Amino acid sequence: MKLLITGATGLVGKELVKKAQASGLEIHFLTTQQSKINSIDDAKGFYWNPECQQIDTSCFEGVSTIVHLAGATISKRWTTAYKKTILSSRIQTTQLLFNRLNNLEGDHNVTQLVTASAIGVYPSDFDQTVDEKTQVAPNSFMEKVVIDWEQESDSFKTLGVKVNKLRIGLVLAAHGGVVASLKVPTLFGLGAAFGNGKQGQSWIHLSDLVSLFLYAIDKQWEGTFNAVxxxxxxxxxxxxxxxxxxxxxxxxxxxxxxxxxxxxxxxSSLVLDSHWVSAQKVLDNGFVFEHEKINSALESIFNEK
Ligand SMILES: NC(=O)c1ccc[n+]([C@@H]2O[C@H](COP(=O)([O-])OP(=O)(O)OC[C@H]3O[C@@H](n4cnc5c(N)ncnc54)[C@H](OP(=O)(O)O)[C@@H]3O)[C@@H](O)[C@H]2O)c1
Known part of the structure; x- marks a missing residue:
């Protein structure tokens, strides 16, 4: 089985590639950086330029599932120009994949799109737990980005491709992400919460997240699932x-x-908003977490070399 992964050079992508290869899956990946085409061992890299809607269509050869992770980081100052980049990097990439697959007029093997989404789609709420049935609306920048991104992904259904959207929580990893950002101040005894500190933080260990992607592919999931x-x-x-x-x-x-x-x-919404997000749907669908509690998840991260 062959996967085409976008954003394979990022925090989640790198770990996903490793685990997928260990499970015997072949990997194609798309990168916006020519210099990264040969950066992943035993995987074939292809260049794409989403802004110019440029892609090497041989990336689809033999691929049954596309895993779409690409998107400009949200952890950079939200200027007006950069907000456009956050949105367009997700919309243009999804459109480019769709358009080129559509042009192949069925001459491909792609049956599933598994796409990164985010729990930032949910309204901030300090009390209620939200689940996949919770009503969402574009009331904030992040809610709009995720809603637009998910809608764009849904266009693949018109090609007969199953669309699975994983609404990812705060990813805990040894190298990068929120833990890396907070580690240094915490080491100096300067770790502090923001606002009243009562915000819900729905997190997921990187290792569980990539297992969840592989599980979703194995079970050919369709629809929306919270990855927390x-x-x-x-x-x-x-x-x-x-x-x-x-x-x-x-x-x-x-x-x-x-x-x-x-x-x-x-x-500031990134640290002040509150999201208590339910994992019940992935549990009901048979996924078993390795890290269910925050203390053991963080311990495993700091024990990693
Ligand atoms: N990490 C989290 O806590 C978290 C939480 C919720 C959702 N997510 C979502 O999950 C996905 C993967 O997250 P991650 O933490 O692995 O992200 P990441 O480390 O920032 O990696 C994202 C990858 O996307 C590609 N990319 C960056 N800017 C781009 C642009 N302007 N146009 C097209 N591609 C671009 C890059 O690959 P190339 O340089 O190879 O092109 C990069 O390696 C993202 O879409 C993110 O929004 C992450």
Whole structure:
């Protein structure tokens, strides 16, 4: 079985490639950087330029599932221009894949698209747990990005391709992502929550996330699934678990909301919004998590070499 992975050189993609190859899957990947075409061992890289709608269509040869992870990072200052990049990098890439597959007029083997989505699609809520049936609406920038991205992905259904959208939570990994960003201040005893610290943080260990992608492919899932561990925690609890795993004190009170808003503007929603997200649907569909609790997830991350 062969996968075509976009964003294969990123945090999630790199780990997914490793685990997929270990399971005997062949990998094609698309990269926007010519220099990365030969960067992954035993995988075949292809260049694409989504802005110019340019792609090497031989990337589809023999592929049964496309895993679409590509997108500009959201962890960079949200200027007006960069907000356009966040959105367009997800929409243009999805359109390019769709258009070229459509042009092949059925002369391909693709039966499934598994795409990264995000729990940022849900309205911020400090009390209620949200699930895949929760009504979503484009009330914030992030909600709009994810809704548009998911809608674009759904166009593949018109090609007879199954569309599976994994709404990913905060990814916990040893090298990169939120843990890497918070590790240094926490090591210096400066770890602190934001706002009132009661925001729900729905996280997932990177290893579970890539297993979930592979499970979704194996089971040929369709529709929307939350990719989060079963036990979300408040942000204060998250920061104190992080400090505990690093054997450091957690003494700092949360940083005031107004200060965060003043410093980073609209982007403050990334740390001030609250998402208590249910993992029940993936559990009901037979997925077994390796890391269900925050303490063991963080311990495993810091024990990684
Ligand atoms: N990490 C998280 O906590 C998290 C949470 C929720 C959702 N997600 C979503 O999951 C996906 C993968 O996340 P990740 O953490 O692995 O992301 P990442 O490390 O930032 O990697 C994303 C990849 O996308 C490609 N890319 C970057 N800018 C692009 C652009 N302007 N146009 C086209 N491709 C571009 C890059 O690959 P090339 O340089 O090879 O082209 C990059 O390696 C993303 O779409 C992200 O939004 C992540």
């Amino acid at each position: 561990a079963p036990n979300p925690v408040s942000q204060s609890r998250f920061i104190s678990a992080l400090a505990k795993s690093l054997k450091r004190p957690h003494i700092f009170p949360p940083l005031p909301k107004f200060l965060i808003q003043l410093l980073v503007g609209e982007m």
